[in-house]
Amino acid sequence: MDASAPSPAQTSRALSLTLAWRFAAFQTARLPLVPISIILLFALAAIFADVIAPHDAQVGSLSARFRPPAWVQGGSSEFLFGTDHLGRDVLSRLIYGARVSMVVGFTAVIVAGVLGTTLGILSGYLGGWVDQLIMRVTDTWLALPALTFAIFLAAVVGPSEMNIVIILAAVYWTRYARVIRGEVLSLKERDFVRLAIVAGCSKRTIMRKQILPNVVNSAIVLATLMLGVVIVTEASLSFLGVGVPPPKPAWGLMLADGKKGLMAGYWWLTVLPGACIMLLVLAANLLGDWLRVKFDPQLRQL
Amino acid sequence: MSGKPLLEVAHLTTHYVAARGTRVTRAVEDVSFALNEGQTLGVVGESGSGKTTLALSLLRLLPPGARTVAGAIRFEGEDLLAKTPTEMRKIRGKRMAMILQDPMASLNPLFTIGDQVAESIRIHEQASRRSAGERARGLLRSVRIAAPEVRVREYPHQLSGGMRQRVVGAIALACGPRLLIADEPTTSLDVTIQAQYLKLLRDLQREHGLAMIFITHNLGIVAKMCDTVAVMYAGRIVESGPTRRIFAAPAHPYTQALVDSIPRLGDGRSRLRAIEGQPPDPAALPSGCAFHPRCPDVMEQCRTAAPRVFTIAADHIAACWLRK
Amino acid sequence: MKRFIIRRLGYAALSLILLSFTIFFFVRVTGDPTVLLLEPGASRADMEALRQQLGLDRPVLVQYWTFLSQIVRGDFGQSFYYRTPVLELYFSRLPSSLALAVVAMTFSLVIGIPSGILAAVRLNGWWDSAGKVFALLGLSVPSFLVGLLLILFFSVYLGWLPSSGSGTVWHVLMPAFALGWYFAAAHMRLTRSSMLEVLGSEYVKLARLKGLPEALVIGKHAFKNALIPVLTLAGINLVLMVNVAVIVETVFAWPGVGRLLFEGISFRDFPVVQATVLIGGAMIVVVNLLVDLLYAVIDPRIRYGR
Numbered sequence: 001m002d003a004s005a006p007s008p009a010q011t012s013r014a015l016s017l018t019l020a021w022r023f024a025a026f027q028t029a030r031l032p033l034v035p036i037s038i039i040l041l042f043a044l045a046a047i048f049a050d051v052i053a054p055h056d057a058q059v060g061s062l063s064a065r066f067r068p069p070a071w072v073q074g075g076s077s078e079f080l081f082g083t084d085h086l087g088r089d090v091l092s093r094l095i096y097g098a099r100v101s102m103v104v105g106f107t108a109v110i111v112a113g114v115l116g117t118t119l120g121i122l123s124g125y126l127g128g129w130v131d132q133l134i135m136r137v138t139d140t141w142l143a144l145p146a147l148t149f150a151i152f153l154a155a156v157v158g159p160s161e162m163n164i165v166i167i168l169a170a171v172y173w174t175r176y177a178r179v180i181r182g183e184v185l186s187l188k189e190r191d192f193v194r195l196a197i198v199a200g201c202s203k204r205t206i207m208r209k210q211i212l213p214n215v216v217n218s219a220i221v222l223a224t225l226m227l228g229v230v231i232v233t234e235a236s237l238s239f240l241g242v243g244v245p246p247p248k249p250a251w252g253l254m255l256a257d258g259k260k261g262l263m264a265g266y267w268w269l270t271v272l273p274g275a276c277i278m279l280l281v282l283a284a285n286l287l288g289d290w291l292r293v294k295f296d297p298q299l300r301q302l
Numbered sequence: 303m304s305g306k307p308l309l310e311v312a313h314l315t316t317h318y319v320a321a322r323g324t325r326v327t328r329a330v331e332d333v334s335f336a337l338n339e340g341q342t343l344g345v346v347g348e349s350g351s352g353k354t355t356l357a358l359s360l361l362r363l364l365p366p367g368a369r370t371v372a373g374a375i376r377f378e379g380e381d382l383l384a385k386t387p388t389e390m391r392k393i394r395g396k397r398m399a400m401i402l403q404d405p406m407a408s409l410n411p412l413f414t415i416g417d418q419v420a421e422s423i424r425i426h427e428q429a430s431r432r433s434a435g436e437r438a439r440g441l442l443r444s445v446r447i448a449a450p451e452v453r454v455r456e457y458p459h460q461l462s463g464g465m466r467q468r469v470v471g472a473i474a475l476a477c478g479p480r481l482l483i484a485d486e487p488t489t490s491l492d493v494t495i496q497a498q499y500l501k502l503l504r505d506l507q508r509e510h511g512l513a514m515i516f517i518t519h520n521l522g523i524v525a526k527m528c529d530t531v532a533v534m535y536a537g538r539i540v541e542s543g544p545t546r547r548i549f550a551a552p553a554h555p556y557t558q559a560l561v562d563s564i565p566r567l568g569d570g571r572s573r574l575r576a577i578e579g580q581p582p583d584p585a586a587l588p589s590g591c592a593f594h595p596r597c598p599d600v601m602e603q604c605r606t607a608a609p610r611v612f613t614i615a616a617d618h619i620a621a622c623w624l625r626k
Numbered sequence: 627m628k629r630f631i632i633r634r635l636g637y638a639a640l641s642l643i644l645l646s647f648t649i650f651f652f653v654r655v656t657g658d659p660t661v662l663l664l665e666p667g668a669s670r671a672d673m674e675a676l677r678q679q680l681g682l683d684r685p686v687l688v689q690y691w692t693f694l695s696q697i698v699r700g701d702f703g704q705s706f707y708y709r710t711p712v713l714e715l716y717f718s719r720l721p722s723s724l725a726l727a728v729v730a731m732t733f734s735l736v737i738g739i740p741s742g743i744l745a746a747v748r749l750n751g752w753w754d755s756a757g758k759v760f761a762l763l764g765l766s767v768p769s770f771l772v773g774l775l776l777i778l779f780f781s782v783y784l785g786w787l788p789s790s791g792s793g794t795v796w797h798v799l800m801p802a803f804a805l806g807w808y809f810a811a812a813h814m815r816l817t818r819s820s821m822l823e824v825l826g827s828e829y830v831k832l833a834r835l836k837g838l839p840e841a842l843v844i845g846k847h848a849f850k851n852a853l854i855p856v857l858t859l860a861g862i863n864l865v866l867m868v869n870v871a872v873i874v875e876t877v878f879a880w881p882g883v884g885r886l887l888f889e890g891i892s893f894r895d896f897p898v899v900q901a902t903v904l905i906g907g908a909m910i911v912v913v914n915l916l917v918d919l920l921y922a923v924i925d926p927r928i929r930y931g932r
Contacts, residue, residue, distance in 0.1 A: 140644040143914065144907045145869045148887070152649070152903040155891050156657035201791070232768045236873050239770055242891055261775060264790065267778055274771045282766040353840075363834055366749075395837030408830035412850050422836040473836065 003103045005219065018073070023300035032290040042276075046099035053092035054080070058247040060087030066261065069268050082268045084257055090268065093249040094276055099282065100250045105231045108168035111224045112230075115169060117215065124184025125178065138174045145230075147236055149196025154242040160243050164237065168230055176222055183215050210273050217295045224289035228281040235277050251277050304381065307336040308480060308513045309360075314373035316352075316359045318584075327585040329355040329368065331537040337581065339480065342507065342514040344528030344545065346521065346560070350511065352537040355515045357483045360515075361398060362390050376527045396426040399474035403486040405466035409458035415442070415469055416454025422476045442548060444509075446502060464495035475506065482507075483515045488523065500527060501547035521564055525549060530617070533557050536582050542619030551559040553620035555597045591623070628906040629921060638915040643694075645907045649900060650693050660718065662896040665706045682928060697904070703897035707889065712901040720868075722792060723875070723882030727867040729798050730806035735860060739853070742817025746825060746852075747844060757814060764811020769870075773877040790879035802876040805871055809863050816859055821852040858917055865913040866926035869906040 017234075029282070038284040045052065054244060075082060081090035123134040127201035153167040158221040196206050238252025246253060253274040257270030312334050318327040321392055330352045339344050345353050358364050360375060362382060375382040377398065384392070386439065402408045409418060413563055420434035429437070435454070442450035445468040458466060467487060473484055484503070488496040504527065507514055514528055525545060532542035541554040552558040559577045579596040582588055588595055594604040603623050612625040629639055660684060668676075676682070681689055689776050702712040745757035776877075781789035781799060787796050825848055826831060835845045837849055872884035879885065890898035 114654060118705060123824060140641045140911075142649065143641065144645065145802060145910070147872065148869050148903050148906055150873065151887065151904050152899060153652060155896060155899045156652050156662065157632055216916070226768060236770065239873065240876060240891065248922045254772065255770070261772065262777060263782060265782055267782075270774050270778060274774065277771065281768075282762065284781060285762060285766050305895060361835065364832075391837045391839065393837070394835055400835045402828055404828055408832045410833070410847050410851065413847075422835075425836075425838055425842070453894040470832075473832070578753065 015201065016031055017051065029250045032286060035283040035286040035290070037255060038279055039287065042098045042283075046102040047096045049095045049099050053089075055092040056090035057088065057092040057096040057249050060084070060089070062087050063099050065264055066264075068266075069272075072268075080274055082266075084269055085256070085261055088249075090254075090272060092225065093254060094251070094273060097251045097254060097283050098276065098280075100161070100244050100248060101234060101277075102170070102238055103229050104116075104165055104234050104244065105227055108172065108234075109223050109231050110224050111165065111169035112172040112226065113176055115218055116173035116218045117180050117212075118205045119173065120177040120180025121207050121211055123186055124181035125188060125203070125211060133179075134177065138177050141171075142178065146233055148196060150233055150237055151240065151242060154222060159242050159245050161248070163266045164244055166235065168233060171233075172226060172230060175226060179218060179222055183218055184211055187211055187214055221288060221295055222292045224291055228284035230287070231277065233238045303440070308339045308341075308378060309337040310374075310376040311335050311360070312358070312368065312374045312376075313424060314375065316355055316370045317366065317540055319367045320367060327586055328537050328587065329584055330359055333373070333404075333537075333538065333539050335542060337481070337515065337520070339512050339513055340347070340507070340511050341530065342528045344524040344526055345515060345517045345533035346519065346531060346533040347533060348519060350361075350536075350581050350584055351534040353534055354485055355537075356534070357400060357485055357515065357615040359482065361394055361400060363394070391427070391572060395422045396476075396482045397479050398483070399477075399479040400483040400485065400522055400587075401470050401474050401487045404460065404490050405463060405470050407492075408470050409466060411458055413457075414454060415456055415458065415461070419454070419469065419472050419476060420474065428479045437476070438501060439473075441476055442507070444475075445469070445472045447472075463491055464499065467495075467499060471502070471506070475510065475512075478510065479512070481513045481515070483517070485517045489518075489520075492574065496523075502529060503527070508553075521560060533560070534586055537584060538592065540593065540622070541618075541620040543614070545597060547615070547618055553614045553625055554597075554622045555599050555624070556593050556621075559598075631919065634915060634918055639748050639772065642908055643912045646694060646697060646904065647690060648810075649904050649907075650690050652687075653900060654680075654682070654693075662797055663703070663910060676701070686913065702901040702904075705890075705895050705898050707893045707898075707909055708896045712724040712897050713905075715898065716886065716905055719881060722880065723816050723868045723871055723884060726798060726801055726805060726871060726875070726880055726882055727864055729802035730809070730867055730871075731860060733806035733866050734810040734813050734863075737806075737816050739812030739856065740837075741846075741851070742814040742856075743807050743821055743849070745814070745818045746821035749822070757818065761811045761815050764808050764814075765877045767807070769808055770877050772807045772875040773801065773874055775802045776804060777877070789891050792880055797878075801874050804877070805867060805874045807866065813856055813860065820855050824848045827851075858921060859899055861888055861917050862910075862913060865877060865910050869910065 060083060064079065064083050067083040067087075068080050069082040069090075070077050070080045072082075079089050079091070083089055084093070089243045119138075121136050124136075124233055149171050150167050153170065154164070157163050158169070190196065193206060193210050196210050201209075234243060235250070235252035235255070238250040239256045241253075241256065243252055244250045254273040255270060255277075257274065258266070261269050304423040308440045309503070310329075314330055314333045315328070316330040317330055319325070320327070331354060335343065345356065347353050355364070355368065358368075359370050360377075360382070362385070364370070370383065373383075377393070382393070385393070392539075409415075416435060416438050420429075423429045423434040423437055424431065427434075439450040439454060442453055447453055447465055447468055453461070453465075458469075461469065473539065484604075487503075488499055491499060500523065500562070503514070508514065514527075516523070518524060528545050530543065531545050531548050533548070535556050541548065541552065543553075548557060549561060552561050556577075559575075562575050563577060565574055577596060582592055582595075589607045590606045591597070591604040591609050594600045597604065601623060607623075609621045609623045611619050611621045613619050614625060635753060652661060659680060663670055663680070664676055683693060699714050701718075703711065705715055706714050709842065715923040741753070741757055741760070748754060777789045777800065778785075780787040787800055788794075789800075791797055825844075830843060830847055833847045834840075836846075846905055868883065870884075871880075871882060872887045874880070875882045875884035876888045883906070886898060887902040889895065
């Protein structure tokens with residue numbers, strides 16, 4: 001084996017092939033501008049929400065209920081995307097909702113990543129009972145569907161923004177742990193690790209200085225791919241009413257409210273938040289695929 | 303042996319094209335040879351020398367990205383390169399057959415032995431299930447598999463490696479081909495089984511008057527099995543001729559090195575002689591003669607110009623400036 | 627072979643124990659059991675009674691043992707809302723969810739497998755590109771969004787299909803499609819890559835060398851082999867579907883266990899929540915075990931390999 005790039009995690013070959021294939025349709029050799037700009041757009045909306053949102057996202061006027069978007073008859077430029085059942089401006093709620101999704105999404109992904117990578121390294125490198133213990137827990141938690149587990153935890157500890165982040169991290173760290181552990185197992189056999197052992201480095205040093213830098217790439221790729229999943233789960237939780245609690249606007253919550261008006265034909269309350277979720281998740285997935293192909297040179301031939 | 307050769311190959315060239323035309327791998331370059339009925343040709347070379355691509359080119363079953371860009375193939379007087387895919391399909395398995403290296407991988411794990419042997423008979427000769435089945439049993443018997451009535455109902459994983467390779471042989475011979483191409487058929491077999499299998503191939507060849515192309519990197523097998531040898535290096539044939547002559551007096555430095563590197567007891571040498579260097583990357587061949595970086599007798603001319611083919615004796619040719 | 631079975635059973639048992647312990651741990655230790663396991667509006671006396679009953683002062687392991695023995699006996703507590711034993715409630719709703727999952731699985735296989743095969747056989751062709759887009763959408767558009775959009779289109783605008791409830795064929799179409807959506811994409815991706823791998827195998831090469839017509843090579847030799855991993859996944863996914871259908875069942879008011887879970891959280895009926903998650907998880911562990919064992923029976927290479 002050549003000593004240049006670290007060998008990729010042995011997630012099943014099928015997964016590798018499908019990820020690269022999925023991306024290849026949109027491939028450019030340079031930066032994938034579309035996904036990045038979409039994510040940037042939402043990020044900026046999230047950061048500058050206080051400045052750009054035209055109205056208050058949490059308080060509405062009952063006289064302005066169910067106004068359609070500006071480009072439909074009956075709409076006005078005052079409420080560009082219309083209003084909901086409480087007269088709240090949809091556009092403002094979408095913008096603040098972006099903040100919730102981005103903050104919760106990114107934080108959860110990072111916390112899960114740190115936790116999962118650490119445990120994955122410990123498990124893979126130390127082996128023995130540590131490995132067995134961590135792997136058994138990982139396997140069991142992986143068997144439980146993320147959404148169900150998250151709902152359960154939300155019911156137990158009660159929803160709040162902070163809690164949701166912790167819950168999502170607790171549910172998703174297992175994904176990292178499994179993949180990173182696999183990589184560590186193969187890294188362990190590589191010469192540069194063996195040299196370090198022979199040179200007398202402590203286990204902790206090896207894990208920190210040799211193993212960690214080599215798995216960081218995979219962790220980052222995984223994190224980007226997880227972002228989409230986490231955002232969907234967060235939206236699902238909000239939809240069911242156990243997500244970030246009202247009156248903070250979350251896209252999932254908007255969808256739940258929107259459902260009430262659906263039969264009456266108030267389509268914008270469903271389509272617009274839905275489109276936001278879809279765009280952001282799509283962008284995250286595309287970016288993740290692109291990173292995967294970039295960091296895994298063997299796949300580029302596909 | 304009749305006068306006209308069974309197979310005539312002239313200046314066959316097959317390239318792999320990757321990365322939208324920017325990278326060309328000359329897998330087979332300007333290969334010419336002829337094969338008579340009942341004759342065995344050995345094709346020798348290191349991995350990457352183009353042996354397998356040559357075989358696939360003859361059968362016109364190249365993987366995507368590979369194309370035969372020049373040359374001619376005449377089989378039983380017919381131009382194979384002019385055939386349509388349907389016509390080629392009728393030739394494959396019926397008039398030309400091939401055995402692959404790994405018998406376990408060559409057999410479909412989900413179907414019985416009998417089914418797989420009878421398959422080509424049913425397709426090529428439109429035989430009924432029953433008659434194909436009978437012939438399958440006969441074929442298994444002819445490759446010396448005991449109790450064929452039992453075996454036809456078994457699955458590949460139930461057989462030993464040697465038996466599987468015999469089954470593969472039976473499949474190849476099912477429709478009575480004139481030419482059999484064997485791509486390293488014994489490499490994955492145990493040494494003790496190898497000898498048995500080779501004997502079987504030789505007997506079958508004599509019985510059916512088969513012509514064989516035997517691809518291998520093992521010179522010992524060549525010596526035993528082949529009438530003529532073609533030595534390949536970096537996609538070209540660097541030397542070819544009757545086996546005995548090539549072994550006794552190799553004309554090309556590469557062939558010489560190959561012959562020298564065979565360890566022999568009692569030849570007075572204490573060290574194994576290996577060929578220096580590595581086989582070249584087919585996508586980035588050296589200039590001039592592809593062998594020149596490793597050649598002990600390299601001359602100035604070798605670095606700049608690819609050598610022409612020179613005739614050493616009747617049927618014996620070598621592509622080396624030394625033989626000018 | 628026997629060793630394999632025993633080992634696999636052991637793993638499954640361990641997983642079940644870990645699962646139950648996880649649930650137990652989170653409820654008793656991280657949450658507040660007096661709040662969760664009592665009806666809203668309970669009195670101090672009730673709290674004391676609960677404390678006694680659950681032995682909340684005793685060491686954790688003792689509590690867990692009590693919990694475990696109750697579970698094994700089938701005692702999952704009583705629903706606050708329905709006032710019936712939760713286990714009974716769960717199993718009364720399970721058939722609905724299974725029915726939905728079966729239809730959804732059928733959709734996902736009928737859509738996923740052929741398109742996966744076509745994508746693999748006509749590699750980089752039109753079908754392959756369309757497949758790539760579909761795969762991406764399958765992953766990126768959440769099932770409840772699909773459901774809501776379907777309702778908007780087929781119930782509100784076209785008025786063809788009912789937007790909620792169950793009972794007739796028309797009721798099941800939209801929820802099954804929404805539920806099957808993600809899995810259709812997943813099955814297509816797997817079929818495609820499995821097919822590609824099989825198409826590159828030596829025995830397919832030999833089939834071509836035999837001069838078999840391409841249709842036979844793909845239809846007979848490649849197809850069966852490629853399907854094995856897909857069907858395995860489908861089996862596991864069926865149980866998964868039952869569990870993750872909570873969203874779709876909520877959107878369409880489908881009376882299954884997913885909706886039961888939703889009711890549990892809406893009405894603060896915690897025993898229901900706890901049981902749904904626990905039983906659901908247990909079903910997944912059991913199905914995984916069965917699939918592994920079945921696989922070993924079918925594919926003898928696995929038995930002797932490990």
